[in-house]
Amino acid sequence: MVSTAHNKIEVQDLSIHYGAHKALGNVSLTVRKNEIFGIIGPANSGKTSFLNAVNRMDMMRPNMNVSGTVRIDGIETRSWRNVYALRRKIGVVFPLPVxxxxxxxxxxxxxxxxxxxxxxxxxxxxxxxxxxxxxxxxxxxxxxxxxxxxxxxxxxxxxxxxxxxxSQSPEILMLDEFSIAVDPVTTMRIEDVLKELKEEVTIILVTNLVQQANRLADRTAFFLNGECVEIDDTETLFSGSAKDPRTNDYIGGKFG
Amino acid sequence: MATASDARDKNWFIDKFFQSLMFVCGISAIVFVVGIFLFVFKEGLGFIVNDLNVAEFFFSPKWRPTSLHQPTYGILAMVAGTAAVTVLAMAICLPFSIGAAIFIAEFATGKTREILKILIEFLAAIPSVVWGFIALSIMNPLIITTFEVPMGLGVLNSALILALMAAPIVTSIAEDAFKAVPDTYREAAEALGATRWQTIHKVVLPAAKNGLLSAGLLGVGRGFGETMAILMASGHSINIPTSVFDSFRALTATIAAELGETAVGSPHYQSLFAIGIFLFFITFLINMTADFIVRGVKKG
Incomplete structure (x- = not known):
């Protein structure tokens, strides 16, 4: 894959295993510079594992196995010897406030x-x-x-x-279900913040709130049981013209 | 017929029974502490009322309870010796123990960690008289040849033995303190680009400081309370130590060595109980300090 200037993150054939359990299989996607990239999907669909693979937090988890490639600005993350410098480029917000x-x-x-x-x-x-x-x-x-x-x-x-x-002046901001422990008013305030931030950073927004992805994300990926079912412009996905029926069912609230 | 709202069913009685049982267990701890204190105080009271000269007791280094014409009861030398050994022992023990705890809690995984933990627990199971034996037969000649001093029993020997004895308990309390720091803290720090050492130094250590403090104070308590090993390692001569090779006598060792040879109820017998009361207050003070510091930390 040739990296183009407006691609911030390129993921190819990313698979994640915990021991024998497969958390994510063969995901390929690109995140463009200065977009909000939404990832939706029910629990256990591999969303958090995906984020952990991007900033190489798998190093902290001995039983987490990552295969495939993640490139940031065209450079493969696994070739970074100083993983700490890599993580400084990536800000992370966890589900429960720490x-x-x-x-x-x-x-x-x-x-x-x-x-x-x-x-x-x-x-x-x-x-x-x-x-x-x-x-x-x-x-x-x-x-x-x-x-x-x-x-x-x-x-x-x-x-x-x-x-x-x-504060680490990140180039990428990854948010993992940030609103899970936050009241709706605060959630809306943070969402406004994110819309402004997108001018400067690339944002990956993992969310269990389908409507949050609809409000914020430029493009959205739908993860289900460790598989990336579909990626498209958020508008297309939410207008009912998703290609995969499972996506329509999930967005329509039929499951999840 | 009783309505359901005030029926005393089986669960109600079981609940009441266990509540009372737990209450008795809880109260018994207080009863025992008060009982021990009253006993020690009663035995020492006669001395405190009749023979105690406060200035002499605390500020005289002369402990001559068996002198026929003028017995003196000064514990200054023993307090100085005990304090010196405790301070030196902690200076040796704390860096090693906290280092070991950091390794076990933060770096070691799988088998390494299990083996280390078992070995450290094994260290804690060695009886104190065996430590005294090691002090006499291994450390003593070692200190004599290494530092070329005439005698190896004294402050240094005792401090080394005490450091080894306190290490397992300090290590395991410190490890618990590190374990109590949520993993989310570590992940948050690492996600910010902190190295392993930065994570430990900037986040884990500050978060665990209360536990580490109590680990240290537990070690100090151990230092004041340890008897048998110190009796054997100290040289047991009454003397304010001026160098680490000087012999000294510990407060506890004095009680242990002399109590059996005194007539019950004699001033000498009672004076040993007065030392017991003093030790009681010291431990009480250490625990209180720990409590206040921990509370202070929490408020901040």
Missing amino acids: GLPLTVYDNVALAPRLAGTAGSRADLNELVERCLRRAALWDEVKDRLTHLGSLLSGGQQQRLTIARAL
């Missing part, structure tokens, strides 16, 4: 500090404020920057993890 047991400030400042790009205190202050503003959290926590991040409310913690993911 406010690390650090202060709000330190949560956001962690990534630049780890990378050694923190710079002066004033620069760091500015970065923290910018990231918190972008995650629509600044106004709520600006007087509580020294409080423990793990003591914020669920919705605030989730926006904190988004701010944290942004």
Whole structure:
């Protein structure tokens, strides 16, 4: 496959096994630069495994076997010797908010500090404020920057993890069912944030809410039981003209 | 006929029975602690009322309870010796134990980890008199030849033995503390591009600090409380240690060595119980400090 300038991630024949159990089989897809790429599908369809393969979190899981290739900007991820540098390019937001047991400030400042790009205190202050503003959290926590991040409310913690993911200036942002523990109002605020962010980063949005993909994603993939059933423009997929009947059934709410 | 709302069925009685049983179990812990304290206090009371000279007790290094014309009861030398050994032992034990716990909890997998855990538990099962034996017959000549000193029994020997004795318990408590840190923290840190060491250093260690603190204080408690091994490794001579090779005498060892040779009810007998009360307060203080620090950490 020849990589073209507007393809950010190219995945070819990606298969993931946990021991003998197959979580994902022969998935090939491309994610374009600055799009929101939605992945929908019921539980156990391999969505999270897919994300873990992209930023090579399989290294943390001895029984997770990944085959096939993932290219980011045309470079195969497995050829990166410094996997930490690869992960710094990719921000991740997990299903349940993980406010690390650090202060709000330190949560956001962690990534630049780890990378050694923190710079002066004033620069760091500015970065923290910018990231918190972008995650629509600044106004709520600006007087509580020294409080423990793990003591914020669920919705605030989730926006904190988004701010944290942004602080590493990622090229790619992967969100894994981010709204599962977040109230609807906060969800809508985060969705607005994502629409703005797409100008700068490429976003992979894994969601169990079909309508969320419809609202946000430019293109959407439907995963089912470890198989990528269909990928198409979101509009096409949701207009009832999906090619595979299973996709129509899932989107139409007949199962899942 | 009773209505369903106030019928006492079988489950109701079983529930009441187990609630009472658990209540008795819970209360018994308090009863035992208070009982032990009262016993020790009662035995030491006569000394505290009649013979205790507070200044002499705490600030005199002279422990001569058997002197015929002028018995003196000073525990300063013993407190200094016990404290010195505990501090040195912890300085040796903590880095090793926490390092071992980090390896077991964060890096070791499968068989390596299981074997390590079994070996460490095995270390904890060695009786303290065997440690004393090791101190006398292995460490003693080793220290004499290595440092070219006349005697190998003393602060260094005791601290090494105590460090080895405390290591398994400190390691396993520290490992529990690391285990209690949710994996989501590690994954979040690694997803941010943290290396393994950065993850441990910046996220896991801060998250586990309460547990590590209690592990350390448990080690300190062990240091103050250990008797038999220290009795054998210390040289047992009353002396404020000024170097790590000096012999000293521990508070606990004094009680163990002398109690059997005193007449019950004599001032000497009672003074040993006064030392017991002092040890009781020290442990109480250590636990209280731990409690306050842990609470302070939680609030922050």
